[in-house]
Amino acid sequence: MAGSYNHKLIEGKWNKKWEENPVNVDDGKKEKYYCLDMFPYPSGNGLHVGHWRGYVISDVWSRYKMMHNYYLIHPMGWDAFGLPAENYAIEHGIHPSISTAENIKNIKRQINQIAAIYDWGREVNTTDPDYYKWTQWIFVQMFKKGLAYEKEMPINWCPSCKTGLANEEVVNGKCERCHSEVTKKNIRQWMLKITAYAERLLADLDKLDWPEKVKKMQTDWIGKSYGAEVDFKVDGKDDVITVYTTRPDTLWGATFMVLAPEHELAASLSTPETKEAVDKYIYEASMKSNVDRLQDKDKTGVFTGSYAINPLNGKKTPIWLSDYVLADYGTGAIMCVPAHDDRDFEFAKKFDLPIIQVIAKDGKEIENMTEAYTEASGTMINSGDWNGMESSVLKKEAPEMIEKLGYGKKTVNYKLRDWVFSRQRYWGEPIPIIHCPDCGAVAVPEEQLPVLLPDVEKYEPTGTGESPLAAIDSWVNTTCPCCGKPAKRETNTMPQWAGSSWYFLRYVDNKNDKELVNREKADKYLPVDMYIGGVEHAVLHLLYSRFYTKFLNDIGVVDFDEPFKKLFNQGMVCGRDKETGAAT
Ligand SMILES: [Zn+2]
Ligand SMILES: [Zn+2]
Incomplete structure (x- = not known):
């Protein structure tokens, strides 16, 4: 009938025809093309238009590639562990596995109604034991290589709810x-040593056909910086205090030094005149949380009575203690250059400490400094042999110069921290570790994987900081x-990121119960040629996936070390078609 479109009839006809005559068949001659969507969390609300906004791009792109005679890999699956299902279970008493299965069924129905061309034969679900067996297997391999380790770590804690809180659950x-x-x-906590891969994660960004914006975000997150560890002798003693600085070029302007109250030398630096005040300050700092210490607007501090010798100019610099320096950051001691650092400037003004400018715009010294001069460019002044040098040039050369002079050594530092990999929650992969009083932490033998997540009556956090398990x-x-001998299972579970850090590998061999992925299939169908998803994943998910892929490459599971050749952020769909890859 003209003018009316009977979608039920038309879709029914074509769905059936496609099922009977699949066009996307690997005949061994076609080149493969792997087009991947970021898989969704199967929420109870079903598919929303935002999902399809991303999926429609991959659908069109996949059809285009198929018409160009590629064998297409275009799978879909479910990132199904995590808090929402657990919270739903707490509220309604419905087991997360039941609500998750229902939600998946519904979203799959919706996707099929739209007639998206996903290959359901490749479907994966991160909460399926046949899948998370391999999530656990990867953890065991990392543990064996020393990349998974235990550490006491501070978490956010509500003393009244008696539970740990995620950062998102802490408001002001x-x-x-x-x-x-x-x-x-x-x-x-269990930690993953992602920092061991920092240099490769940074350097290999060059290989990737990704939006520059995303590469920049990863670069900043990894945060590589060059600097130096400089040794200051304590005046009149044999002690040496080592400070880490990214600005050794400003060493002539270091007019005082601040140590964390927990620094091993802190108490011993006091003199008979300062002992009482120093001991009191150390005690009070121990009563404060790190968060409070960093958030305190009003800087506190105490002079130890001792001095350190600036190795470059031999000048005596007073040593202070202040709780804004944390013991676990760097060496727990900093050299302070108030003329060129806001925080040091504030501290110097408050405690009336000297301020010496060493970088000057156009070589002119500022007469009355009311704030720190923090611009990186200028000419060196008040700096002995370094006077007249361009500060940007000196900044690069100073670490090497200091090392040659024997005053310390040059260093490379990263902002990237190891990954806190455990959660005190129910709905996640059990960490496959057994704690033995004699042997310590032991990996569950591979033939016993998966460690199944048991049923529980109560999903609520226990109030002791332990998981309901x-x-x-x-x-x-x-x-x-x-x-x-009798031993106990690890009761922490993995974070939601665990299952999504490697799922793209499993799609090409999703039914293999012997290996994570068959090597021949991996060589043939991987890596992903085009990855489409939201820019909100620019750092964590994409960085974790790169880390996992590099690790699996190192242990010989796959022969490539970057998972996603090309990345497209659907958020940029408006007017940025240069980056859709449409011309390639
Ligand atoms: Zn509370
Ligand atoms: Zn044992």
């Missing part, structure tokens, strides 16, 4: 639920795989 330092002041609590004695109590 208060608990989102009960508005109590959030404190820090040290608990044992800790309450299931029959699950927790086991035997040590090494010595056979």
Whole structure:
């Protein structure tokens, strides 16, 4: 009938025809093309238009590639562990696996109604034991290589709700639920040593056909900087205080030094006149949380009574303690250059410490400094042999010069920190570790994987900082795989990122129960040629996936070390078609 479009009839006809006569067949002659969407979280609300905004691009692009006679890999799956399903379970008492399965069924129905051309034969679900067996397997391999380790780490803690909080649940330092002041609590966490890959994660960005914006965000996140560790002798003693600085070029302007109150030398630097004040300050700092210390607007501090010798000019610089320096950052000691650093300037003004300008615009010294001169460009002044040098040139050369002079050594630092990889939550992959009183932390033997997530009655966090799994004695109590004595299972679970850091590999061999992915299939179909998704994943998900891929490359699972050749952020769809890859 003219003018009316019977979508049910038309879609029904074509869906059936496509099913009967698949066009996308690997005949061994076609070149492959892997077009990937970021897989969704199967939310109870079903598919929303924002999902399809991304998927429609990959759908069009996939059809285009198929028509150009590529064998297309265009899969879909589910990133299904995480808090929303768990919170739903807490509220409604419905097991997360049940609500997740229902949500997946619904979204799949919606996607099929739109007639998107996903290859459902490749479907994966991160909460399926056949899938998370391999998520756990990767963890075991990392553990064996020393890349997964345990550490006491501070978490956000609400003393009134008696639970750990995610950063997103802390609003202005208060608990989102009960508005109590959030404190820090040290608990044992599993960490992944992503910092061991910092240099490769940075250098290999050059290989990637990704939007410059995303590369820049990853570069900043990794945050490589050059600097120097400079040794200051303590005046009249044998002690040496080492400071780390990214600005050794300003060493002539270092007029005082600040140590964290926990610094191993802190207490010993006091003199009979200052001892009482120093001890009191150290005690008071120990009562404060790191967050409070960093957020305190009003800087506090105490003079130790001792001096350090600036190695370049031999001048005595007073040594102070202040709790804005944290013991676990750098060496726990900093040299302060108030003329060129805002925080040091503020501290110098408050405690009436000398300010010496060493970088000057056009070589002219500022007469009455009312704020730090923080621009990187200028000419060196008040700096002995360095006078007249361009500061940007000196900044690059100073670390080497200081090392040659024997005053310290040049260093490379990264902002990137190791990844806190455990959650005290129920709905995640159990960490496949057994704790034995004699053998310590032991990996669950590979043939015993997966460690199944047990059923629980209560999904709520326990209030002790432990996961609800800790309450299931029959699950927790086991035997040590090494010595056979009674031992306990690890009760923390993995973060939601665990399953999404490698899922793109599994799509090409999703039913393999012997290996994560068959090497022949991996060589043939991987890596991903085009990855489409939101810019909100520019750092974490994309960085974690690159880290996992490099690790799996190192242990011989795949022969490439970057997972996604080309990246397209659908958020840029308006007017940025240069970056859609449409011309390639
Ligand atoms: Zn609370
Ligand atoms: Zn043992």
